[in-house]
Amino acid sequence: MNNKIFALFVVFGFIAMTSCEKDLPQYIPYEGYAYSELTVNGGDWVPILEESGASIDIPVPEATDSQAYQNELEEVKEAMANITSSQKNAIKYWTNNPAIRWNEIALELIAKYNLIPGPNADGSYTLPNPANPEGPPAFPFAHPPYACRALAYMSVAQFDGLISAWHHKYGYNRAAPFAVDESIEYAYEENNIPSYPSDGAVIARASKNILTAMFPLEAEYLQQMEDEHLETLLLSGGNVMSDITAGTTIGDAVSETALTRASNDGMKNxxxxxxxxxxxxxxxxxxxxxxxxxxxxxxxxxxxxxxxxxxxxxxxxxxxxxxxxxxxxxxxxxxxxxxxxxxxxxxxxxxxxxxxxxxxxxxxxxxxxxxxxxxxxxxxxxxxxxxxxxxxxxxxxxxxxxxxxxxxxxxxxxxxxxxxxxxxxxxxxxxxxxxxxxxxxxxxxxxxxxxxxxxxxxxxxxxxxxxxxxxxxxxxxxxxxxxxxxxxxxxxxxxxxxxxxxxxxxxxxxxxx
CATH class of the missing domain: 1.10.606.20 (Vanadium-containing Chloroperoxidase; domain 2)
Structure with a gap:
């Protein structure tokens, strides 16, 4: 787990544990779980910004008995055979419900940037400037209005992206690698959700794109987190590379739609x-x-x-x-x-x-x-x-x-x-x-x-x-x-x-x- 995130969790846990009889639930670490249901009809839900789950096109996937898909399976098995301890830890961290992890990353960044700019030596103030994010002062000042807006745009992009993913999943109905090849052991609780496109890849790409726009100084860190997350999707036995590529295509599309709205919503004024x-x-x-x-x-x-x-x-x-x-x-x-x-x-x-x-x-x-x-x-x-x-x-x-x-x-x-x-x-x-x-x-x-x-x-x-x-x-x-x-x-x-x-x-x- 990223050290900054772990430190934040420790702080959250301490706050919860030190409150009295009306304390909020403590943070519960988790490594993945069996879903209460699969939501087979989710691709028919109405998105927030996209017209429908069918609005975003992705390529028709290769059949699981094709040579191209079999080659992808071999890539998965080879990667899993050479997995490192740090990669295993990453798989545990990202889980099979990674929207929560990206939400926590957003909270980490909000806390980091929730610092009001102080006065200059002459008593004047300089405001954070998105055109010069390094400042001083650094952009953004993640006050409550800024924070709620960043969380809303990221969450909406995630939701619209997964409606699209669910639409294509049950349209193409391609099984996950662990369901196609019994020698592949899935890292999480097994389920029957089709793997194409990868919902995890949708979440990773959409979240990274939105948070990079909202916290431009964190672009390198966010790219590292996305790279790690995408790698775990393959190493977990849950996706082949074409699943992941299709998921990032959806993630790019929904985040572009969301950021276009954000650029015209009046926040800059x-x-x-x-x-x-x-x-x-x-x-x-x-x-x-x-x-x-x-x-x-x-x-x-x-x-x-x-x-x-x-x-x-x-x-x-x-x-x-x-x-x-x-x-x-x-x-x-x-x-x-x-x-x-x-x-x-x-x-x-x-x-x-x-x-x-x-x-x-x-x-x-x-x-x-x-x-x-x-x-x-x-x-x-x-x-x-x-x-x-x-x-x-x-x-x-x-x-x-x-x-x-x-x-x-x-x-x-x-x-x-x-x-x-x-x-x-x-x-x-x-x-x-x-x-x-x-x-x-x-x-x-x-x-x-x-x-x-x-x-x-x-x-x-x-x-x-x-x-x-x-x-x-x-x-x-x-x-x-x-x-x-x-x-x-x-x-x-x-x-x-x-x-x-x-x-x-x-x-x-x-x-x-």
Whole structure:
């Protein structure tokens, strides 16, 4: 296993083990498992971006009794006969459900790049620039909006790619090498899923392409991971080279479609110049009589991604249609009651409240709140033994909902421009810093509610626990002094409402039939 990834797993495990009785599931290492089902009709499902599973063409495969295929079998057997210990470890690491591993690699990179650029010596700030990724500062700053977008595009590309793979698998129905030649021992639990094209190769190529675009400084590392992953597909006895080549063809096609969408979704305009940021703030002040102020020293001239709320959503046509109600007036009883509530939490901080605030913090240098929910999803996927297609469907819809909810949240943040508690309560201090964007609604609450609703749809047996965790994540920001309680409660409702658009889309993609 890559040393950086292993170190990250150790950190995740330590966090989980040191939390109290409400701790999240610990990371569960796995080497592969028998799928709960094979999803034979998966090639008929409706993709997110591609027109259908048949949209991507690949060559007609050679028959298993052809000389060309027999030659490929001999290549597999020769490679397996000369396997090294490091290659065996790689086979164990990648498993027969590698979308999880690529998701974990994405989380690793998000944590690595989730570092806010500091001020220059003269107090000014230089923003990360995709045209000059080496910086300084390095590109990207993988803050929550950036993180949820990267995860969404990778997961959607994986899902569309596997729908195409399943379409061709059951169209050509070519058996895997271990099923054709009894002398080949498969490294994982045997199954009857056809091997052409290789679903693992689809995942490897699509994931590498998306993550390289999102984290350009990691191109060499990501290429190394793809090369290792593709090699294991042959060494495991699960694929011949033509299976793998066909899979990478699909992976290239779906990632190109996804990245074309990404280039035109508006994210490149989300971080605005100061003049635009100032105009957004003034518009809110004219509208409501309040505005959020950045209290950093030196002051960062622009909040974080003021126009992320204008990025194209996956399942909602108009972001204003899911904009929440206005927050309380600053002289209202609801607001004054919340001031007293936050003061009480701060003056009477319990160990349990502090633990909850710290556990869900997911701040700088972490995989962010969207990443936290991806870890939870990965653990459920393994627990319920989902196959690769089911896995990518789960991650795609969850990350689409998280991104849509984040866009909705940022629309509300900069439309209402509501001040944070530290700005309005004299002498107030947080226990978790102060984010560089307005208060209403809470991003943690929105992200968590959206993720929990999709996971409740996919894993209905876990719905009560998922929703409980989402509510705990929401209140954690109030305990930490970051947010007003209405930021959390309205944000939770907002995330659930936005997620329903994604769930409604999922219900008609063919998987539930």
């Amino acid at each position: 989300a971080q605005t110049p100061k003049a635009v940021s100032d105009s957004i703030k003034q518009a809110a002040y004219d509208r409501f009589g309040w505005a959020w102020d950045n209290l950093e020293v030196p002051v960062r001239p622009v909040g974080l991604t003021p126009l992320f709320g204008q990025v194209t959503m996956w399942s909602v046509d108009d972001v204003e249609s899911v904009r929440p109600i206005a927050p309380p007036q600053l002289d209202s009883q609801e607001f004054l009651d919340d001031v007293e509530l936050l003061k009480d939490y701060a003056d009477n901080m319990t160990e349990e409240h502090r633990r909850i605030a710290n556990f869900w913090q997911d701040g700088l240098g972490t995989y962010t709140p969207p990443g936290h929910w991806n870890r939870i999803a990965n653990e459920l996927i393994v627990e319920y033994r989902l196959n690769p297609l089911q896995t990518t469907r789960t991650l795609a819809y969850m990350n689409m909902a998280i991104m849509d909810s984040g866009i909705s949240c940022w629309d509300a943040k900069y439309y209402y421009h509501y001040p944070r508690p530290i700005q309005l309560i004299d002498g107030f201090k947080t226990i978790a810093g102060t984010p560089n964007f307005p208060s209403y609604t809470s991003g943690h609450s929105v992200f968590s509610a959206a993720a929990s609703e999709v996971l409740s749809y996919v894993f209905p047996q876990e719905a009560e626990q998922m929703r409980a965790w989402a509510e705990e994540a929401a209140i954690s920001r109030v305990y930490g002094g970051i947010h007003w309680s209405f930021d959390a409660t309205v944000g939770t409702d907002q995330g659930r409402e936005v997620a329903q658009y994604t769930i409604n889309r999922a219900k008609v993609d063919g998987a539930d039939q």
